[in-house]
């Protein structure tokens with residue numbers, strides 16, 4: 001992997017309500033090791049020398065408490081905490097408008113387990129090709145199923161990847177793609193989609209299966225376990241158990 005050359009900005013989107021998690025508190029504020037999931041995510045980017053600014057996008061009702069987190073956890077790279085939109089894509093667009101760097105990543109606030117080395121691979125790839133996303137090859141056989149619950153197709157697994165964040169782009173490209181999508185009323189579930197539809201290639205960088213998006217209740221114990229394993233490997237205490 002080539003070294004990352006540029007200084008990067010990150011939009012961390014965390015304005016969702018977490019309907020699939022079903023908790024009263026939005027999932028990004030649930031605690032793991034006594035710290036909100038969102039703070040774990042922010043600290044990962046705060047600690048990277050290639051990252052110079054972070055824009056945090058949250059629910060309107062959560063702006064004040066997130067500004068308090070920024071102070072409490074000394075997140076000096078967080079330049080603004082903004083109120084997001086009704087869809088993830090709207091939240092990204094709002095965040096992008098406030099970033100000043102030539103290169104940007106978009107990351108889900110609820111993916112706290114991404115590693116700095118995976119982020120670096122993605123940035124490095126994007127600096128070469130303009131647009132790159134982290135992803136992992138799917139391990140299961142995937143079926144397309146109709147409304148009656150009957151299998152209608154089995155796509156070739158060798159071409160299937162599960163897409164993660166961060167997703168990394170030259171900022172001007174991503175802004176143009178989002179403006180076009182907004183103009184045409186296109187709504188996708190990730191940022192690669194808004195770029196792909198312009199006919200611009202987006203490259204996949206192989207990431208890690210542990211970069212889970214905390215989405216449903218069974219993800220929480222798994223995330224807690226992974227976080228504990230990360231802390232152990234950092235201190236060297238977990239080697240025997242592995």
Ligand SMILES: Nc1ccn([C@@H]2O[C@H](COP(=O)(O)OP(=O)(O)OP(=O)(O)O)[C@@H](O)[C@H]2O)c(=O)n1
Pocket residue numbers: 013014015016017018019020021028057084085086087088089091092108109110111213214215
């Ligand atoms: N209007 C929205 C919707 C989602 N997100 C963020 O996008 C990320 C990925 O979305 P997802 O896991 O789908 O989160 P939620 O929308 O909160 O979950 P759900 O779909 O279960 O309601 C999350 O960090 C979420 O907070 C956002 O910033 N603005």
Ligand SMILES: C[C@](O)(CO)[C@H](O)COP(=O)(O)O
Pocket residue numbers: 088108163164165189190191213
């Ligand atoms: C961007 C993303 O994390 C890629 O997997 C995901 O698409 C966003 O969340 P959702 O679960 O699709 O709403």
